[in-house]
Amino acid sequence: MEVFDCSGPGPVPHSGEGAEASGESGGEHGSGGEGSAEGGAEGSEAGGEEGSGSMLALDETFDTVRGGARLIMSYDASTNAFTGTVENTTNSVLTRVRIEVHLSNGVELGPTTPVDMAPGEVRTVNLPATAEPFTGWVPHAEVGSSEAGGEHGSNGSGNEAGGEHGSGGDGNEAGGEHGSGGERRGGV
Template sequence: MLALTVVTAAIGISGCTVIVPTGEHYGSEGITISRGEHGREGGQGNGERKEGAGASEGEESGTTLTLTEEYDTVRKGARLILVYDAESNAFTGTVENTTSSTLQQVRVEVHLSNGVELGPTTPVDLAPGQTVDVSLPATDQAFDGWTPHAEVGPGSGGEAGEHGPGGEEGGEGGGEHSSGG
């Protein structure tokens, strides 16, 4: 873990971070999170892309994206590709099963920089190779960053359930993590 931290810090200085996942089925290629030159210089911030396998075993990736970045990550066999569409004020994309087994109860959430949680989407079972569309309408409250993640299986990774009893029916506008302010 110390070596990973040192590599991340050294590469992070140059504007690029490489995360080398351990454990489950992440594939053999390296996973990269790319930030570009601070995201907005020279007007070339559009279309930036974030890739990663999630920096922790928890459900959230911990990576906050700008509104122009694309999220493309495989976690627990689910590949989530998501972008923010300002015109429709929604997060749209796909989630795909990259494994040879059915992934059960796959759902997607987005946490906004203003504290609002969008989702989760309705849980679906994904057959091997199956891809489904994802759309989460955003809030009318201003935000400038977002943290997406896909969840697989019942509950939240064996933890004490991020949503608690009935919490997954919280709707799209505000989750239990928001302070209501």
């Protein structure tokens, strides 16, 4: 089992302000919401875990397949971290797999550094939580470049989709809560 690299800036305040995009489409949930076929692989499996607003209790375990990635996570109070595994359940490579956890206190953990996963590959996930108290959480795995808009913008060039995490491409007119252009989390 390989360890999933969770390097990044750590917990990021997620107030929801500034989620509106300056481009043609976008916003945190875009026109199609979280399940708007990021990378074309999500369809009905997306289920809108994040968009549903149904927070998990701290003692609950999350186990869902989304875009071919099975994410199993739980909160470990002794280490104040979210731990688990992500598995490629498909017969093809999943590109740019990354994990996020949204906390009830408005903090977003992740996304983790995007990785490509071979068929059947399993990686461990460990996302340290914030010291600020929280009572619920909503995790999700994301797969692909999300060029269709969605929550995390895109990495293409000339695309005018926006998203919560902006974009990293040239000539992109997208906005996003976490900015656009420049360096993205995880050194991407």
